[in-house]
Amino acid sequence: MVGEDLVPAELVYFREVAEADSISAAARRLRVNASAVSRQIAKLERSLGVQLFVRRRQGMELTAQGFRLLTHVRRARIEAQALRADLARSAPESRRLQVVCSDGFVGPVVAHAAAAMRQRRPEVRMEVAVASSDDVVRAVREARADIGACFATGPTPGVCVEYVLQVDMYAVVPDGHPVAARSALTLGEALAHPYALLAGQSSQRDLLAAAARERGLGLDPVFEAESSAALLDFVRAGGGLAFLSPVGSRPAGGDGTRFVRLGDAGLGRRSAQIHTPSDSAPDAIRAEFLSLLVAQLRRGEADTAR
Structure with a gap:
């Protein structure tokens, strides 16, 4: 009984004595020694600086201050019971995953993996933030995210690298573009045409x-934007070409676009990486979502190889 109302033990003891008018009767209800109840009442009176009971031969009688405290304790008990019931209703076994990723991962990888996770684990909730590759690594290193997904051109110290996939870079062009029929381009050939880039700092731009x-x-x-989706819209509208490193799906184009691989050897140093904090082992939920992310990346790798 002690502690079940989410209030201190001395207040529970006080309430029982007040309702039973007797220390011994309260002790029996609480299943403790009467001396323990007496000590708690004395402790409470000392801490409050008031007398709560008048000790009489026939039992314990509340003072005016005691009645006021009893009203408060009873109200607190009702509120605590309501809180317990509310928590029991609203707290199924759930897990919230914090994911941070580069722009290129949101739709083709993270969203697909999240949809698959939803089918397996409907109780899981996910929050996905989009950031630069440097900020992704920083968030995972500082354990502000459970999982990070980004592009990198070199080592990423301070995090646990769960998966690495080397990615090619492509020029995405609209149908009818002068190089749309080509199977490969050099960077110099691509830069000779109007093109769009991701704005700000990114491993691709570097x-x-x-x-x-x-x-x-x-x-x-000729055009810069913070999202890959905006770059693709620019290409579809005929504004020029854009540079992308697709992950999670085969870069087959369609919808008015074509993907032409850039053949320069120096552009193959970029990799797609999945990270977790280095100082904590993944729990079952995080490990399961990791496997879905990796499966999505591998699916895209297999599609590209065909």
Whole structure:
């Protein structure tokens, strides 16, 4: 009984004495020694600085201050019981996963894996944030995310790398573009046409910039946006080409676009990676979602190899 009302033990003892008018009767109900009840009542009176009971031969009689405290304790008991019932209703065994990923992973990999996870584990809730590759690694390293998915061009210290997939870079062009029928392009050939790039810092932009410098070229995009979806819309509208490293699905184009692989060796140093915090082993839920993410990446790898 003690502690079941989410209130301190001395208040539970006080309530039992007040309702039974007797320390010995309260002790029997609480299944403790009468001396323990007396000590708790004395402790409560000292802490509050007031007398709660008048000790009489026929039993314990509440003072005015005791009546006021009893009203509070009874109200707290009702509220605690309501809280317990509410928690019991609203807290099935659930697990919330915090996922942070680069823009290119959201739709083709994370969303598909989340849908599969929903079928297996309907109690799981997921929060997905989109960030730069550096911020993804930082969030996982600092254990602010359960799982990270991003592109990288080098080592990613401070995290546990669960899976790595080397990815090619493609020029995505609209149907009818001068290079749409080509099977491969060089970076120089691609940069000779109007093109779009992801805005801000990204491993893709860094890799393109380094490769362009090696060839004595610079980057001068005609359109920049923070999402791959916006770049694809630009291509479909006939504005130019865009650079993407597809993951999770075969880069077959369609919907008015075509994917043409860039054949420059230096552009193959980019990898898709799945990370978890290095100082904690994945629990069953996180491990299951990891397996779905990896399966989605492998599916895309198999499609591309065909």
